[in-house]
Amino acid sequence: MLQxxxxxxxxxxxxxxxxxxxxxxxxxxxxxxRGAIVLDxxxxxxxxxxxxxxxxxxxxxxxxxxxxxxxxxxxxxHLLNQxxxxxxxxxxxxxxxxxxxxxxxxxWRTADWQEREVYDLFGIEFEGHPDLRRILNPDDYKGHPLRxxxxxxxxxxxxxxxxxxxxxxxxxxxxxAGFE
Amino acid sequence: xxxxxxxxxxxxxxxxxxxxxxxxxxTLRVIMELDGExxxxxxxxxxxxxxxxxxxGEHLDYNQYITITDRMNYMSPMCNNVAFALAAEQLLDLEVxxxxxxxxxxxxxxxxxxxxxxxxxxxxxxxGAFTVFLYGFRMREQIYDLFELVCGSRLTxxxxxxxxxxxxxxxxxxxxxxxxxxxxxxxxREIDGLLSHNRIWLDRxxxxxxxxxxxxISYGLSGPLARACGVDYDIRVKEPYSAYGDFDFDVIIxxxxxxxxxxxxxxxxxxxxLKICRQVLEKLPGGPVNVDTDSKxxxxxxxxxxxxxxxxxxxxxxxxxxRGFEPPVGDSYVPTESPNGELGFYIVSDxxxxxxxxxxxxxxxxxxxxxxxLVPGLMVSDVVAVLGSMNIIAGELDR
Numbered sequence: 001m002l003q004x005x006x007x008x009x010x011x012x013x014x015x016x017x018x019x020x021x022x023x024x025x026x027x028x029x030x031x032x033x034r035g036a037i038v039l040d041x042x043x044x045x046x047x048x049x050x051x052x053x054x055x056x057x058x059x060x061x062x063x064x065x066x067x068x069x070x071x072x073x074x075x076x077x078h079l080l081n082q083x084x085x086x087x088x089x090x091x092x093x094x095x096x097x098x099x100x101x102x103x104x105x106x107x108w109r110t111a112d113w114q115e116r117e118v119y120d121l122f123g124i125e126f127e128g129h130p131d132l133r134r135i136l137n138p139d140d141y142k143g144h145p146l147r148x149x150x151x152x153x154x155x156x157x158x159x160x161x162x163x164x165x166x167x168x169x170x171x172x173x174x175x176x177a178g179f180e
Numbered sequence: 181x182x183x184x185x186x187x188x189x190x191x192x193x194x195x196x197x198x199x200x201x202x203x204x205x206x207t208l209r210v211i212m213e214l215d216g217e218x219x220x221x222x223x224x225x226x227x228x229x230x231x232x233x234x235x236x237g238e239h240l241d242y243n244q245y246i247t248i249t250d251r252m253n254y255m256s257p258m259c260n261n262v263a264f265a266l267a268a269e270q271l272l273d274l275e276v277x278x279x280x281x282x283x284x285x286x287x288x289x290x291x292x293x294x295x296x297x298x299x300x301x302x303x304x305x306x307x308g309a310f311t312v313f314l315y316g317f318r319m320r321e322q323i324y325d326l327f328e329l330v331c332g333s334r335l336t337x338x339x340x341x342x343x344x345x346x347x348x349x350x351x352x353x354x355x356x357x358x359x360x361x362x363x364x365x366x367x368x369r370e371i372d373g374l375l376s377h378n379r380i381w382l383d384r385x386x387x388x389x390x391x392x393x394x395x396x397i398s399y400g401l402s403g404p405l406a407r408a409c410g411v412d413y414d415i416r417v418k419e420p421y422s423a424y425g426d427f428d429f430d431v432i433i434x435x436x437x438x439x440x441x442x443x444x445x446x447x448x449x450x451x452x453x454l455k456i457c458r459q460v461l462e463k464l465p466g467g468p469v470n471v472d473t474d475s476k477x478x479x480x481x482x483x484x485x486x487x488x489x490x491x492x493x494x495x496x497x498x499x500x501x502x503r504g505f506e507p508p509v510g511d512s513y514v515p516t517e518s519p520n521g522e523l524g525f526y527i528v529s530d531x532x533x534x535x536x537x538x539x540x541x542x543x544x545x546x547x548x549x550x551x552x553x554l555v556p557g558l559m560v561s562d563v564v565a566v567l568g569s570m571n572i573i574a575g576e577l578d579r
Contacts, residue, residue, distance in 0.1 A: 025510040026270050055397055057515065057522060058541040067530040076526070078513060078541070082397070082411075085418035089513070110400030113549040121234075136227035136578055145235055146537075152239050 006050060007031060007088070015041070020070055020093065030089040032070065038077075038092040039102035045079055045090065046107055053079035053088060056104070059114035061122045065148040072096035073124055077104070094124060103129040121146040190216060197563070199228045205302060205567075206574025208548075212555075212563065219563060222555045224548065229578040237538035241504050242268045242342045245538065249525075250336040252540060253576040255298055256291035257337045258327070259518040265340035266421055267525040270512040272342065272477055272505070280344045280469040281423035286357065286460040287330070287339060288422075289453040293364060294323045295519035295571075296404075296446040296453075300371060303443060303568035307384045307561075312374050319367040326356050342505075343478040344470030354461065361457050368450055375443070382440065389554040389566045391437035399553075400546035403521025405570060408445045409437030415517040422516075427459045439569040477505045504533040513541075520544055520571055544577040 011019040011031060020032035033041055045053045058078040065072060071093040079088045094101055103126035105111040115126045116135040123144035126132055134141060141157070143150055198209040207228035213221040233252065237245050249260040262284045269276060276284075301316035324334040330353055331339040331346055339346050375381045391401070396409040406413065414431040416424045432448040434441030473480040473491070479498055484491030497503045509531045515524040521543030528537040547570055555563050 026273060026512060028511065028513060030511070056400055058513075058524070058526065058539070060526060060539045062528050062537045067528075067536055076539075078524075078526070080515075082413050082418075087419075087513075087515070108400065109395075109398045110546050110549060113545060117545075134227075136230040138227075145232060150235075152235060 010050075011041075014044075028087070028089060030091050032074075032091050032093065035071075035075070035092045035094040035101045038075070038090070039104060039107075041090060041092075042077060042079075042104050042107060045088065051081065051088070052083060053081045055080040055082050056108040056110055057087070059104075059111055059118065061118045061124055061146075063122060063146065063148045069093065073099050073122060075101055075118060075124060098125075099123065100125040100127060102127050103132075105129055120144070123147065192220065195560070199225075206572065206577070208567075208572065208574060208577075210551075210563070210567075212560070214560065217559050217561075219555050219558055219560060222552050222563075224551050226545075226548070226574075227578050229574040231575075231579060233579040234538055234540065237535055239534060241533050242507075242535065245535070246340060246342075247336065247338050249540075250338055251575055252542065252579060253295075253518060253520065253523070253544070253573045254335060255571075255573055256288075256295040256519045257335065258287040258291040258339055259295075259516065259523065261337060261340040262288055262422065263514065263516040263518065263523045264525045265342055266514040266516060267512050267527050268342040268507070270514050271507045271510060271527055271529055272475075274343050274471050274475060274477060276344055276422075276471060277468050278423065278465050279348075279467045282426075282460050282464050283345060283349065283469065284340065284422050285424060285427070286457055286464075287327070287337075289456045289460075290323050290326060290357070290360070292453045292519045293450050294320045296450050297323075297367070297371075299519075299568075299571040300375075300443060300446055302571075303439075303565070304375060304381075306564045306568040307381070309374065309378075309381065312371055315367055315370050315374075319364055322363065323360060326353065326360060329353055329356060341470070341478060343475060344468075348469045354464075357457065357461060361454055361461070364450070364454055368447065372447060376447070384562075384565055385440040385443060385569075386438060387436070388439040388562050389558065391550065391554070393437075395550065395553075396437065399550040401521065401550060402546065403517065403519065403543055404442060404445045404449060405521065405547050407432060408434035408441040410435055415515050415522060419515060421514060426463065427456045429453075429455045439565050442569040506531055506533050515541075518543060520573065520576070521547060540576070540579055542576045542579060544572050544574075548572050548577060 008022055015037055018034040018037045023030045045051045057080045061073055061075045063073055073094040075092045077090040101124060103115055115129055118124050119132055120134040120136050121144055193214045195212045195214050197212055199207045209225040211223040212219050233248050246261055246264055249264045250257040252260050297316035297320045301313035304312035327337055328334045331337050391409045393410050396406045396411050410433055412433055417431055429452040432445045434445045470478045473494055480491040480494050485495045507529045509529060511528045513524050513526045515522050523543055524541040526539040527535050530536040554566055
């Protein structure tokens with residue numbers, strides 16, 4: 001049985017200053033921690049029988065540049081205890097300078113692709129990740145689009161796409177279609 | 181002189197499958213290393229349909245974003261609409277009237293049937309059984325007729341609003357829904373008869389790419405894919421949302437987690453969805469489909485706008501460029517059971533009229549991540565069967 005009311009005392013005893021408090025908004029319990037202890041906390045949430053969060057439902061990040069918070073970025077882990085159908089959110093705060101965090105891919109294989117996605121869109125690096133590459137954007141893409149300082153219109157990436165000239169009209173049938 | 185058998189010299193062959201291939205159902209790219217016809221290694225490349233929906237969501241208000249959710253899982257847009265509306269309503273702390281909750285359930289379940297019909301049909305096409313696809317598609321078109329009647333659009337439904345629905349059911353929708361509930365079983369029996377005991381189908385699907393429950397949980401699989409492995413988790417039952425607690429239905433659990441079990445789970449889930457639809461029509465309560473206009477979240481009805489000053493002001497406040505409702509600072513996430521698995525929207529609000537951050541938990545991404553581990557050791561033709569059974573929707577996978 002997931003004992004949610006135990007969380008504040010357990011976290012306070014174990015992590016003291018790295019534990020940044022619990023928020024409860026409309027029934028969604030969020031544990032705020034510093035990024036340095038994220039692997040330890042998630043391992044505890046997974047293996048400790050009092051919490052037994054066996055399922056990592058979602059892993060994402062938020063850029064707090066305009067909103068403010070404990071640090072610039074937070075990586076958000078949605079944990080689910082499938083035995084009792086209870087959910088807990090762990091929010092790990094990461095500083096702006098060289099954002100980096102321990103990978104949890106060893107605990108849940110699903111973290112592999114999701115951490116790659118966070119790396120791609122936010123530029124947060126995951127130490128110990130087996131294969132940290134971009135996943136949605138091309139490998140040679142510059143920048144991290146979901147950061148708040150990245151403009152909605154992009155930075156002109158679409159301007160220098162290669163244009164395909166089709167072999168129609170006067171060039172056909174001898175003309176070469178290809179990249180200019 | 182004796183003839184000695186010479187060893188056959190083979191070289192690994194790289195086969196590029198996709199990004200645009202009839203069997204990928206979307207733009208997926210799979211790079212396979214082959215030894216003869218056996219796949220030895222596979223790399224899945226995604227992102228060909230990445231459209232920046234999450235970035236776009238930070239610049240649209242809550243009701244505008246509903247049109248974007250249609251385009252994620254375009255096989256069952258109603259479920260996406262409902263999932264998003266639920267998350268936004270949790271943020272605003274709105275309680276939707278019971279009639280709207282029931283209608284959402286009805287639409288979600290019809291969507292689930294349409295999605296599963298297409299998935300089973302596509303799976304059959306991929307291994308060479310074209311008839312099943314046509315039978316399924318015929319029924320799916322009729323379900324889309326219902327969607328068209330209800331919301332005016334077949335694919336991009338945008339049926340929900342934050343705080344209710346776009347409108348109540350029009351005349352003729354209930355008889356059409358009742359007709360569908362009568363007709364769909366015939367299609368399901370046809371599919372069942374064509375596939376479930378078909379020798380070729382069994383040979384092509386039994387024992388192909390089994391997944392263990394531990395693997396399924398570790399990879400974050402959900403929906404029919406996880407239930408086919410024996411993971412007994414259905415959000416509709418375990419964490420009921422939108423009045424799902426009022427209905428009586430069974431959760432279908434498979435055993436082996438192979439391609440055949442995924443098909444069986446989907447087929448039987450359609451029967452269960454029909455049960456739910458039937459109960460919705462029996463119990464459908466009257467009343468409004470939107471929250472009270474005083475909540476300042478939903479547009480007032482037209483006669484109120486034209487005939488009362490309050491209605492006119494509310495309408496003005498909600499529709500003008502720089503107005504609209506402003507949810508409190510906070511975040512919300514409501515898990516829902518979409519046809520592919522757990523679908524949820526994680527909304528972070530900074531108190532503005534646009535979400536600060538909006539994240540989709542796409543079931544296709546998690547379901548697809550196990551693909552690289554499943555495929556090595558199979559034949560090329562089985563790769564297509566596995567891909568078909570996973571029902572990967574690229575719009576949702578890449579967003």
